[in-house]
Amino acid sequence: MLKQFDDTFRAEIGRAIARLETHSHSEWVVLVKERADSYAQYPLGVGSASAFLALTYVRFATDFFDEWIIYAGTITAFVLGAALTAGLPGLLRVAVGRKRLARSTEIMARACFQKGGLHHTRDKTGVLIFVALLERQVAIIPDRGVESAIPPGEWLKIRLGFSRIFQAKNPAAELLIQLESLQPIISNYIPQVDDDSNELPDTLDIDL
Amino acid sequence: MKPRKPLLATGWLCLALIGLVLSLLSISPSQARMGGGHSYSGGSSSGSRSSGSSSGGGHWSGFPASGYAGHSYAGSGLSSANPSSDSGGGFALFVEIVVLILVIYILLRLLSQPPSGAVKTFQSSYAGRPAATNTSLDGQLLDLRAHDPNFSKVLFLDFASLLYHKFYTYRGTDQFKLLAPYLSKAIADQTAANVFYPKQRVHDIVVGKARIVNVLARGGGDSLIVAFETNLTVQYQTGEQARFVNQEQWTFARQPGVLSPQPEQMRTLSCPACGAPADFTDAGECQYCHVFIQAGEKQWQVLKMSVLSSLPFTSEDPGGYVQETGTELPTLKQAELKTYGETFAKNHGFQDWEAFFTGFRETVVQPYCLATYAAWSAGDWRQARHLVSDRLYESNNFWMQEYARQGWQNRLDNLQIQSVVAARIELDRFYESITVRLFASCLDYTVDKQGKLIGGSPKKPRKFSEYWTFIRVSGVDKRTVEYDLKTCPSCGAPADKIGQAGECGYCGSKISEGQFSWVLAAISQDEAYEG
16 A cells, blocks of 8 residues: 555645645645554564463363474464564554554644644644554644634544545545545635745655 | 443343353363363273373373373373263363453453443543642632732632633624733734634633632732633534534733722723723723723733633533532532631621521522522523523523423432532622532433433432532621522512523612622532532
């Protein structure tokens, strides 16, 4: 999936945001990250559980196992469980759980919002769309001005739209579609003002 | 009923768990014991081998020191002696352990999830946190009153609520300049320059709670922090409306030496210099006396506004039943309660505090409680309009309208007041207030238009305790028939024409500010009350 979010995509995102902002006073930043957290403890946990199950099996199974098999099997189960969980994103997501995935994404998004200085716009019009690929989550962090300018019902629609990008075959293309679909809403509620300036770069990379 | 589903599932899982545990327990000792005793379950030869094998374990590691070398024969030799029971029992045990782990995991997950449904039962946000009086705040307010005898907490909070109301009503409009003397330049400039406010209108503002949370010394002047819990409706330029629940903290400040004005000036936005109705230029010049009013120069100004949270109001909230917590907590009594009580009794010609409080409990607290509960239960909050302050009326009226909008009615039947305990007395130049803790029980339940139960229980009484604060203007004379709840306390006419603003339809007197009798000003839950 990471391939879809390459430099070409970044350039397209920049152009989409520029188009969006020509009709609106708001400032949008899209940030795509491979993952929001390392989740290092989860492979270890799954590995331990696998080792325990392997040990339980060889302990209670009727077949005879040599001691070295018991020893090696337990270790192998641990390594296999840990490696598979670390290497297979789907398995890691199951182990981590949806709630924690969403929470990690939101924490990372808020940190990036702060670190990227999105709160420094004059009228509090910055919005961060944070995409976490491993988590398959999107967090939208609006600054106070934008948040209060758009009714909660519209925000719900926006959030629902972006939450669907990972259900699409091509999430990158879907992200662009969702960005384009923002146009009528934000130009309606946050129209362009006379002295508007581009306060935030249209493409921005933030590392913590 | 939706809320029962998780419980049902939990019940089944509990049964499954018990079944599994029983099935594990039912395994014979030879099956269950360490060392894979299943290999020795049958056959007369088991006895001769059991001492060695049971200590070491059949397939397990084995302890050479015990002389056990049986791992090489235990599995192959003896398992074949009784293949049907041995192989099935061993693997079944493994499966059962795995299933047991899964069941425990699912059970824990289910128990940790709150039940879903229209009516939610949830823990109070204050659960586990014992309430505590903010004694330092009392001392700080006393210091403030020492150099400003006119300072009245009741009046100040009325002023703060008024300003809150006006700020949201006027922002983005031409009238915003009327607030110039009450806002710092930074706030006034920022608000006036905001590009979104002119496109929005805020209305139906309800200040549910306003309380002083801190007193700060600031450059020789006074500074107070007020916490607001409010809700309001924002109307967007498209005509769409949304209601928000806000938690805010506003910092009020004034310059050194400034004293609180008279009550009428704390309840209206008027020129702090001449008292004329507020009419200022953008620069803060009064159009009547032509004095330039600098914010904080003659009256409190808002120095800082912090919106701690602003969340869309969710309509399912009215039916929510909060688990009762805090009833068992000790009553938070003011440290100087006895002293203030005696002062109060002396001021009003009573022999002692107890002599006053007995009558107060029987003629004010209990009748007010019964009357307000009856009004609430009847779904007609206006019946209690003359008994409660403006703020309490507005906030409860909001919730009553929400119930009505959903087609629900919250019934509070069979109210039984167990006891009433004095908790706090505050006396200042303009107001006196008495806070009591009320222990009671009632049948608290919500029904829809068809009488279908939405939440609560019409059979099981719910015990609770609350802190009720009554206020009255200082120096109100004692009357022969002091508290007739069915008449206007000003003119004695029937209290059937009390308007939304708390004015008697017969005499026009505003009776919701305590000028004529006690007014119920606040109701705090026991777990949230801080004195």
